[in-house]
Amino acid sequence: MNIGLEAVGLEGCIYCGACFRNCSLNAYSELDGLELKSLVSAVTRITRRGVRSEKDKAIIELLERCTLQGDCDKFCPSLVQPVLRNKIAKSKISEEGGK
Amino acid sequence: MTDYTDLKREVWDTDMCSGCGACVGSCPLEALHFRGDDNPVFDGLCSKCSTCYSVCPRTERDAAVKVSRAPENASSIGSYKGRYFARSSDFQIIKRAQGYGVVTSVLKHILDEGVVDAAFVVTSDLFMNTRPMIARDFSDVKKSARVKYIWTPVLSKLREAVLDESVESIAVVGVPCVMQALEMLDQSKLGLYKKKIKLRIGLFCWEIFRHILISEMIHKELQLDIDPRRIWMFDIKKGKLVVELMDSTEYFIPLGTASRYARSGCNFCVDFTSEWSDISVGNAGAPKDFLTVVTRTGLGEGIIQDMIGGGKLVTGEFDESVFALAEVVNKKKKQRIKNFASPVKEKD
Numbered sequence: 001m002n003i004g005l006e007a008v009g010l011e012g013c014i015y016c017g018a019c020f021r022n023c024s025l026n027a028y029s030e031l032d033g034l035e036l037k038s039l040v041s042a043v044t045r046i047t048r049r050g051v052r053s054e055k056d057k058a059i060i061e062l063l064e065r066c067t068l069q070g071d072c073d074k075f076c077p078s079l080v081q082p083v084l085r086n087k088i089a090k091s092k093i094s095e096e097g098g099k
Numbered sequence: 100m101t102d103y104t105d106l107k108r109e110v111w112d113t114d115m116c117s118g119c120g121a122c123v124g125s126c127p128l129e130a131l132h133f134r135g136d137d138n139p140v141f142d143g144l145c146s147k148c149s150t151c152y153s154v155c156p157r158t159e160r161d162a163a164v165k166v167s168r169a170p171e172n173a174s175s176i177g178s179y180k181g182r183y184f185a186r187s188s189d190f191q192i193i194k195r196a197q198g199y200g201v202v203t204s205v206l207k208h209i210l211d212e213g214v215v216d217a218a219f220v221v222t223s224d225l226f227m228n229t230r231p232m233i234a235r236d237f238s239d240v241k242k243s244a245r246v247k248y249i250w251t252p253v254l255s256k257l258r259e260a261v262l263d264e265s266v267e268s269i270a271v272v273g274v275p276c277v278m279q280a281l282e283m284l285d286q287s288k289l290g291l292y293k294k295k296i297k298l299r300i301g302l303f304c305w306e307i308f309r310h311i312l313i314s315e316m317i318h319k320e321l322q323l324d325i326d327p328r329r330i331w332m333f334d335i336k337k338g339k340l341v342v343e344l345m346d347s348t349e350y351f352i353p354l355g356t357a358s359r360y361a362r363s364g365c366n367f368c369v370d371f372t373s374e375w376s377d378i379s380v381g382n383a384g385a386p387k388d389f390l391t392v393v394t395r396t397g398l399g400e401g402i403i404q405d406m407i408g409g410g411k412l413v414t415g416e417f418d419e420s421v422f423a424l425a426e427v428v429n430k431k432k433k434q435r436i437k438n439f440a441s442p443v444k445e446k447d
Binding site for chain 2: 012017032077
């Protein structure tokens with residue numbers, strides 16, 4: 001499932017959290033700055049390498065809130081495509097049985 | 100990992116902040132703001148992404164870069180492709196704008212020709228309260244035509260501009276610290292900003308004056324009480340700050356005196372001719388009725404050549420008086436470089 005990974009532009013990510021902060025569904029409004037950073041970091045890791053630990057359960061729950069609507073893309077200052085990233089992450093979680 | 104607290108400690112609290120607004124205008128979580136104070140304030144969330152720190156031209160890390168760069172340029176006005184004495188060929192522009200209409204004409208040209216589809220400029224109200232604005236056509240540009248020398252955190256609205264999906268390419272007009280910050284943005288990972296900011300038009304600048312001190316400066320130094328609404332514009336000519344009123348009356352304040360009303364952060368700037376721009380423009384070095392125009396990149400040179408070829412700019416015979424400017428710049432640079440040795444002590 002590495003198809004599309006290059007197109008996401010993960011190497012440009014500055015882990016600012018603007019993608020989740022600007023979610024049009026307001027799904028992540030309770031997270032503070034460092035939590036946003038941790039979430040981006042974990043989703044990026046899952047996107048790259050899949051689910052690795054029990055700790056990812058919390059991240060998976062958070063990611064389930066994402067409907068891939070796509071409004072977050074335009075807020076990324078470093079031209080990462082958060083929707084595609086989340087889509088790949090969700091796909092990897094699904095492939096691995098959502099562990 | 101750096102964040103706004105590092106910026107606060109290194110730049111804001113030491114009065115080194117140039118007020119360019121880059122940190123405010125690039126914070127992805129929009130947590131930095133100017134609220135009438137000299138320095139930005141933090142109010143919001145911080146994810147420690149380091150963006151604010153990485154775009155600041157005054158941090159310890161970057162100050163070292165700028166200072167180390169200075170000696171190699173000490174005998175010049177920075178690298179350039181071309182040098183001109185120029186003015187607008189459009190009398191209506193000259194009449195309305197400042198500095199013989201060069202910048203206004205360049206903005207008109209690049210918007211008309213589609214080089215960019217928006218320009219980031221500064222406008223003001225009748226009380227000379229300035230603010231950044233996005234100009235999309237010449238009628239917008241005209242609103243910015245005579246605003247100069249009053250501090251405006253130009254880049255503080257930059258995020259708004261780059262997030263505007265109707266804007267694909269932007270030109271930014273600003274003083275040297277603004278150009279330095281744009282260079283820092285260009286070196287950062289902020290691809291969205293790099294993609295959209297296409298042209299930098301830099302202004303010559305010795306220092307920038309704080310709005311709050313304008314009336315105080317005029318009252319104290321000129322012994323006058325002038326309603327700001329009567330001020331047509333500020334200009335700098337032959338070592339003096341010129342206050343020109345609507346009725347064309349001019350008052351002069353020696354720059355040495357006027358400097359007391361400048362932003363303290365200006366003392367830490369060693370760039371007076373916008374060396375990090377594509378095109379830089381200023382009075383210094385120019386003969387009567389012209390401005391000095393320095394092109395520094397192929398893009399900038401191409402635009403100026405197009406304008407000269409198309410009769411939009413009139414050029415004067417170039418002489419070497421611009422070297423006199425280089426000497427002045429050199430001397431000033433050396434003075435300012437000393438300020439970097441102990442910035443906190445300098446503040447005292």
